[in-house]
Amino acid sequence: xxxxxxxxxxxxxxxxxxxxxxxxxxxxxxxxxxxxxxxxxxxxxxxxxxxxxxxxxxxxxxxxxxxxxxxxxxxxxxxxxxxxxxxxxxxxxxxxxxxxxxxxxxxxxxxxxxxxxxxxxxxxxxxxxxxxxxxxxxxxxxxxxxxxxxxxxxxxxxxxxxxxxxxxxxxxxxxxxxxxxxxxxxxxxxxxxxxxxxxxxxxxxxxxxxxxxxxxxxxxxxxxxxxxxxxxxxxxxxxxxxxxxxxxxxxxxxxxxxxxxxxxxxxxxxxxxxxxxxxxxxxxxxxxxxxxxxxxxxxxxxxxxxxxxxxxxxxxxxxxxxxxxxxxxxxxxxxxxxx
Amino acid sequence: xxxxxxxxxxxxxxxxxxxxxxxxxxxxxxxxxxxxxxxxxxxxxxxxxxxxxxxxxxxxxxxxxxxxxxxxxxxxxxxxxxxxxxxxxxxxxxxxxxxxxxxxxxxxxxxxxxxxxxxxxxxxxxxxxxxxxxxxxxxxxxxxxxxxxxxxxxxxxxxxxxxxxxxxxxxxxxxxxxxxxxxxxxxxxxxxxxxxxxxxxxxxxxxxxxxxxxxxxxxxxxxxxxxxxxxxxxxxxxxxxxxxxxxxxxxxxxxxxxxxxxxxxxxxxxxxxxxxxxxxxxxxxxxxxxxxxxxxxxxxxxxxxxxxxxxxxxxxxxxxxxxxxxxxxxxxxxxxxxx
Numbered sequence: 001x002x003x004x005x006x007x008x009x010x011x012x013x014x015x016x017x018x019x020x021x022x023x024x025x026x027x028x029x030x031x032x033x034x035x036x037x038x039x040x041x042x043x044x045x046x047x048x049x050x051x052x053x054x055x056x057x058x059x060x061x062x063x064x065x066x067x068x069x070x071x072x073x074x075x076x077x078x079x080x081x082x083x084x085x086x087x088x089x090x091x092x093x094x095x096x097x098x099x100x101x102x103x104x105x106x107x108x109x110x111x112x113x114x115x116x117x118x119x120x121x122x123x124x125x126x127x128x129x130x131x132x133x134x135x136x137x138x139x140x141x142x143x144x145x146x147x148x149x150x151x152x153x154x155x156x157x158x159x160x161x162x163x164x165x166x167x168x169x170x171x172x173x174x175x176x177x178x179x180x181x182x183x184x185x186x187x188x189x190x191x192x193x194x195x196x197x198x199x200x201x202x203x204x205x206x207x208x209x210x211x212x213x214x215x216x217x218x219x220x221x222x223x224x225x226x227x228x229x230x231x232x233x234x235x236x237x238x239x240x241x242x243x244x245x246x247x248x249x250x251x252x253x254x255x256x257x258x259x260x261x262x263x264x265x266x267x268x269x270x271x272x273x274x275x276x277x278x279x280x281x282x283x284x285x286x287x288x289x290x291x292x293x294x295x296x297x298x299x300x301x302x303x304x305x306x307x308x309x310x311x312x313x314x315x316x317x318x319x320x321x322x323x324x325x326x327x328x329x330x331x332x333x334x335x336x337x338x339x
Numbered sequence: 340x341x342x343x344x345x346x347x348x349x350x351x352x353x354x355x356x357x358x359x360x361x362x363x364x365x366x367x368x369x370x371x372x373x374x375x376x377x378x379x380x381x382x383x384x385x386x387x388x389x390x391x392x393x394x395x396x397x398x399x400x401x402x403x404x405x406x407x408x409x410x411x412x413x414x415x416x417x418x419x420x421x422x423x424x425x426x427x428x429x430x431x432x433x434x435x436x437x438x439x440x441x442x443x444x445x446x447x448x449x450x451x452x453x454x455x456x457x458x459x460x461x462x463x464x465x466x467x468x469x470x471x472x473x474x475x476x477x478x479x480x481x482x483x484x485x486x487x488x489x490x491x492x493x494x495x496x497x498x499x500x501x502x503x504x505x506x507x508x509x510x511x512x513x514x515x516x517x518x519x520x521x522x523x524x525x526x527x528x529x530x531x532x533x534x535x536x537x538x539x540x541x542x543x544x545x546x547x548x549x550x551x552x553x554x555x556x557x558x559x560x561x562x563x564x565x566x567x568x569x570x571x572x573x574x575x576x577x578x579x580x581x582x583x584x585x586x587x588x589x590x591x592x593x594x595x596x597x598x599x600x601x602x603x604x605x606x607x608x609x610x611x612x613x614x615x616x617x618x619x620x621x622x623x624x625x626x627x628x629x630x631x632x633x634x635x636x637x638x639x640x641x642x643x644x645x646x647x648x649x650x651x652x653x654x655x656x657x658x659x660x661x662x663x664x665x666x667x668x669x670x671x672x673x674x675x676x677x678x
Binding site: 069085091102132147148149163165170171172173174175177178179180181182183184186187192195196197203227261264267271272273274275276302303304305306309311314329 | 384425430464486487488502504509510511512513514515516517518519520521522523524525526531533534536542586599600602603604606607610613614615642643644645646648
């Protein structure tokens with residue numbers, strides 16, 4: 001009978017029902033769960049340490065408990081929860097809901113995450129990789145909200161990416177599309193832990209920026225970062241950004257070089273996918289316009305002249321919430337497809 | 340009334356009707372038109388020189404005449420022709436059916452190809468870029484026949500590419516996706532005519548292979564190709580392949596280097612799109628297994644070790660027919676979507 005009601009009235013009823021989806025962002029350090037409205041608003045959230053060394057069974061039990069507790073605390077009926085989406089490190093199979101293995105979850109192999117969560121929560125469950133979840137979040141209610149085609153680069157320890165084409169995550173035949181961090185941008189270049197050489201990730205991730213700065217300083221490079229390194233034994237991309245902004249020449253050059261390579265990756269994403277927006281996310285985006293202005297400057301210089309199809313480059317709107325909101329968004333999309 | 344007939348009966352009637360689609364491959368040198376069956380068989384074809392300097396109106400008139408003559412010669416009724424697809428050099432707009440401009444069609448600018456052909460043939464007409472048409476042909480009835488996700492590289496004067504995702508051409512927001520020839524694979528590398536540096540096309544196309552070999556020989560490089568250059572004033576990738584196979588060290592090294600870069604492009608296509616098959620097409624594939632074995636060797640060496648998602652690499656099955664068959668295939672697909 002629903003279909004004869006006017007759309008406006010229908011919307012009102014759905015709000016009265018208070019339907020929600022659950023999103024989980026499973027990381028190597030923390031697990032975060034949230035109840036998310038059909039508009040992408042987080043209405044309740046909880047977080048715990050992952051401690052993956054406890055084994056997948058223990059962690060998945062705890063994830064299920066978090067979900068069940070959130071629903072209870074919200075006072076929602078189970079029927080009003082449309083589904084559960086999980087963003088997880090991979091490689092994994094979205095189709096089968098299985099984590100093959102994950103660098104950040106040592107010892108986890110062939111974990112049937114979807115089935116185990118489904119059994120423990122009773123909710124329709126889906127699993128996707130964390131970069132896809134974050135990309136979907138930005139597409140749904142973030143920096144790509146009004147578009148149908150976006151690419152998201154997550155500039156963290158590694159460099160993840162997710163691609164949304166016509167409003168859907170691009171998966172490919174082996175369900176591993178959009179792994180732009182392992183595009184080769186310097187043929188024969190730096191060795192990557194993946195076994196290739198010259199991967200985008202080696203030149204443009206926060207982790208590799210810090211790593212290469214530390215190596216150069218240990219080789220004798222002058223920089224104000226030397227103090228930080230001697231004091232703390234290490235530093236991250238944040239320290240490089242701060243030193244660069246404070247006028248340290250070496251840090252400024254290293255930061256600019258990373259931004260140049262991020263722009264190279266944007267050029268490649270432009271030609272591969274022709275998105276309307278490329279969204280930069282992850283740790284490095286804490287530097288805000290200091291990142292965006294340098295990347296945009298290089299991108300404009302690098303860009304081809306054949307056709308004006310350059311995408312906008314934008315900083316993530318959802319920040320650390322992208323994964324959990326996007327995972328819930330995927331659950332909403334699966335629910336909408338099924339009704 | 341058709342919709343009430345059982346599908347089997349409908350199919351039988353369609354076969355009796357002998358429905359066909361028209362494909363046109365519009366190149367800078369030749370125009371080829373063909374009547375193509377629902378199974379991708381060419382049933383009648385004709386060809387003429389393009390001579391684009393005559394202007395777009397004259398050439399389009401001739402294209403329409405070719406189509407009308409083909410239909411007449413075949414003894415088909417106009418109603419039995421489901422549509423006309425054109426593969427054309429670009430950049431162009433598939434949505435609007437307009438060629439913005441094309442390096443191979445000097446002087447053509449903002450040519451409303453779809454509308455002009457529609458007016459002159461009365462057939463439902465669509466326009467796509469030549470690499471997309473070729474990719475669709477290989478996907479439909481060629482090297483990617485049993486798959487849903489393929490990438491095609493056309494190794495010619497330049498390096499075109501087309502991407503089929505879930506059985507559909509990937510277009511992107513600006514309708515220019517899958518331009519993999521202008522992915523940057525050597526950041527800061529060789530200048531490209533597109534305005535970028537280090538484009539895949541500069542290292543892996545037949546045209547650039549020949550160009551760089553000629554430049555090296557002019558600089559004094561020893562090679563049996565010197566004779567050819569002095570005799571003819573130039574040579575192409577075919578001569579490089581022949582010299583390499585005949586034991587010329589320089590040619591062998593140059594050929595192997597091009598194959599290495601083609602493999603780099605395959606790695607990048609793997610991570611971007613995760614296709615089941617990457618199809619090599621265009622002039623260089625005339626070398627057959629001499630090309631394929633070298634590309635495959637490098638690809639296996641370059642490949643990452645994180646997940647076994649390496650695509651097959653295959654040589655085009657349709658060869659020079661890919662464009663005309665693919666253009667007709669797109670017309671078939673548009674027809675099937677519309678009924």
